[in-house]
Amino acid sequence: MRNGMEEEIMDNVLEIEGLKKEFRSKVKSSGFKGSLKNLVRPDYKTVRAVDDVSFSVEKGEITAFIGPNGAGKSTTIKLMTGILYPDSGHISVLGMDPHRDRKKLAYRIGTVFGQKSQLWYHLPPADSFDLLGSIYNMSESETKKRVDYLTEVFEIGKFVNQAVRKLSLGQRIRCEIAASLIHSPEILFLDEPTIGLDVVVKQKIRDLILRINRDSGVTVFLTSHDTGDIEKICRRAIVINEGQMVWDGSVKDMKYTLLNKRIINVRLEEPLDLRLEGVDLLKAKGHSAKLEVDLSVTSMKHVMSELVNRHNISDISISTIPMEEVISAIYEGGV
Numbered sequence: 034m035r036n037g038m039e040e041e042i043m044d045n046v047l048e049i050e051g052l053k054k055e056f057r058s059k060v061k062s063s064g065f066k067g068s069l070k071n072l073v074r075p076d077y078k079t080v081r082a083v084d085d086v087s088f089s090v091e092k093g094e095i096t097a098f099i100g101p102n103g104a105g106k107s108t109t110i111k112l113m114t115g116i117l118y119p120d121s122g123h124i125s126v127l128g129m130d131p132h133r134d135r136k137k138l139a140y141r142i143g144t145v146f147g148q149k150s151q152l153w154y155h156l157p158p159a160d161s162f163d164l165l166g167s168i169y170n171m172s173e174s175e176t177k178k179r180v181d182y183l184t185e186v187f188e189i190g191k192f193v194n195q196a197v198r199k200l201s202l203g204q205r206i207r208c209e210i211a212a213s214l215i216h217s218p219e220i221l222f223l224d225e226p227t228i229g230l231d232v233v234v235k236q237k238i239r240d241l242i243l244r245i246n247r248d249s250g251v252t253v254f255l256t257s258h259d260t261g262d263i264e265k266i267c268r269r270a271i272v273i274n275e276g277q278m279v280w281d282g283s284v285k286d287m288k289y290t291l292l293n294k295r296i297i298n299v300r301l302e303e304p305l306d307l308r309l310e311g312v313d314l315l316k317a318k319g320h321s322a323k324l325e326v327d328l329s330v331t332s333m334k335h336v337m338s339e340l341v342n343r344h345n346i347s348d349i350s351i352s353t354i355p356m357e358e359v360i361s362a363i364y365e366g367g368v
């Protein structure tokens with residue numbers, strides 16, 4: 034019988050410990066002399082793309098992996114999917130070493146990389162699905178059953194028999210995600226799944242990710258620069274900057290506790306007259322105003338009672354700081 038400790042370990046589908054990866058690349062000098070030097074005696078620089086990253090992910094979690102451009106997200110995903118080998122540290126994906134067990138792992142994970150399609154461009158997605166089924170050694174009937182299910186869930190029946198090149202981006206992404214799920218993977222790595230899509234299609238993709246997570250318990254590890262993806266589908270966020278982890282916790286905590294600020298939008302029966310420590314006036318127009326309250330300096334109770342004492346309020350709303358600002362503050366090291 035397994036003890037509690039083993040149980041815990043079994044529940045982690047991803048385990049990363051002290052992960053490091055450096056790249057050495059040529060430094061390009063400009064001008065004629067520089068070009069000659071590049072050829073004869075090039076200078077090299079070392080970039081520490083992933084610098085001592087550690088985290089674990091439980092089965093069924095949907096995690097956002099975020100960070101500014103060049104932070105090390107793609108490199109970490111490439112290390113977890115066995116495309117790259119780490120300089121040091123330990124990675125276990127579904128109990129396997131991704132680099133050593135790369136082929137075995139491919140049967141159990143799905144990947145959608147924004148720029149790299151797994152669908153054959155001139156073929157209809159339906160044909161790619163069949164081909165993928167045979168690549169994953171699935172029987173014809175197994176593939177058919179799975180494709181029928183995914184076609185229904187992803188609502189792609191109307192265009193699944195049209196060549197990929199004729200599909201809109203939103204239609205193609207739906208087919209890409211369906212393709213990544215043909216072999217019923219246990220972990221799905223999604224790199225920028227909603228990039229370039231309109232708001233309606235973005236929402237559709239988010240709903241689909243949630244649905245497949247709920248229906249099959251697939252673990253989702255997602256990178257995105259879109260705060261909507263993070264807020265609407267992820268409960269947890271891991272933030273990386275310059276190769277180092279700067280946050281690992283719930284998305285809710287990021288908003289509520291990390292930046293201890295609130296926004297008050299208020300409409301009054303007269304222009305605002307309020308000067309309080311810890312309260313910044315962000316915008317004022319006529320009888321309306323937008324205030325930012327720093328809860329580490331003052332309390333909401335105090336600000337509200339001052340407002341009520343001094344003014345006749347027609348309308349008021351209190352909200353948290355927009356996610357974009359929370360994330361920028363983390364990136365800039367402001368929290």
Ligand SMILES: Nc1ncnc2c1ncn2[C@@H]1O[C@H](COP(=O)(O)OP(=O)(O)OP(=O)(O)O)[C@@H](O)[C@H]1O
Pocket residue numbers: 056057058080081082100101102103104105106107108109
């Ligand atoms: N093959 C490579 N050779 C040299 N440097 C590399 C290589 N791949 C990545 N890097 C460098 O490693 C750092 C991390 O890159 P990475 O692609 O992992 O960032 P990212 O967080 O995925 O960025 P983005 O959001 O722009 O995709 C960057 O400085 C990048 O230039």
